[in-house]
Amino acid sequence: MTSALGDWLRSQPSLTGSPPAFDVSALPASPAALFEAWIREAAAAGVPEPHAATLATADADGRPDARTLILKDLDDRGWAFASTRSSAKGAQLAANPAAALDFWWQPLMRAVRVRGAVSEATAADTAADLAARSAEARRGVAPGDWALWRIEADRVEFWQGAADRRHVRVVYERDGAAWRHSPLHHPEAPGDSPGMDLRVGG
Numbered sequence: 424m425t426s427a428l429g430d431w432l433r434s435q436p437s438l439t440g441s442p443p444a445f446d447v448s449a450l451p452a453s454p455a456a457l458f459e460a461w462i463r464e465a466a467a468a469g470v471p472e473p474h475a476a477t478l479a480t481a482d483a484d485g486r487p488d489a490r491t492l493i494l495k496d497l498d499d500r501g502w503a504f505a506s507t508r509s510s511a512k513g514a515q516l517a518a519n520p521a522a523a524l525d526f527w528w529q530p531l532m533r534a535v536r537v538r539g540a541v542s543e544a545t546a547a548d549t550a551a552d553l554a555a556r557s558a559e560a561r562r563g564v565a566p567g568d569w570a571l572w573r574i575e576a577d578r579v580e581f582w583q584g585a586a587d588r589r590h591v592r593v594v595y596e597r598d599g600a601a602w603r604h605s606p607l608h609h610p611e612a613p614g615d616s617p618g619m620d621l622r623v624g625g
């Protein structure tokens with residue numbers, strides 16, 4: 424038996440949108456390069472706030488938590504985000520310095536998952552991030568409470584949906600300083616499968 428809400432939820436369209444061309448035979452060696460291409464394409468396609476993402480953390484007991492925040496930067500050191508140390512996420516990251524980020528760019532049927540260890544940025548980087556905030560946003564922050572963290576990814580997944588459900592999934596996995604290249608898997612039943620699985624590395 425399903426509830427009226429369950430029926431209504433089932434009636435809602437999902438996986439709508441138009442995936443752009445995605446040439447899996449010409450993937451960059453690093454996931455950061457592909458991420459930058461995708462987030463810029465999302466912005467160009469009119470996705471509002473493409474830098475908003477869900478950040479998942481876990482507390483000292485391993486209980487998960489998640490919230491939306493803004494990606495601040497991405498470079499060789501990782502995916503950067505900022506918040507207050509006194510927040511729940513701040514306490515969770517102090518107890519358990521690992522996190523995941525999930526981006527979803529609906530009109531393009533694209534999602535990106537980033538996972539890895541978290542470390543706090545230098546005081547200078549944190550100060551620069553705080554200084555770049557509006558005066559209004561800075562006002563509510565207690566001295567010393569602002570922090571900039573980076574996720575040093577060990578796994579980054581790029582997923583692109585398709586109307587015929589032949590979804591494409593590309594997984595980058597870190598292997599020391601390089602990115603590992605794993606075999607390509609084709610689904611046996613494209614209609615029901617999560618899609619073509621492609622593992623890539625440098």
Ligand SMILES: Cc1cc2nc3c(=O)[nH]c(=O)nc-3n(C[C@H](O)[C@H](O)[C@H](O)COP(=O)(O)O)c2cc1C
Pocket residue numbers: 472475488489490491492493494505506507510511512513
């Ligand atoms: C679009 C959007 C962007 C947000 N950006 C941030 C952000 O960059 N940093 C932040 O600390 N909270 C941000 N928030 C608020 C968080 O979702 C969250 O409510 C807050 O950080 C407290 O989370 P916590 O209690 O899990 O620490 C944002 C919320 C939304 C909806």
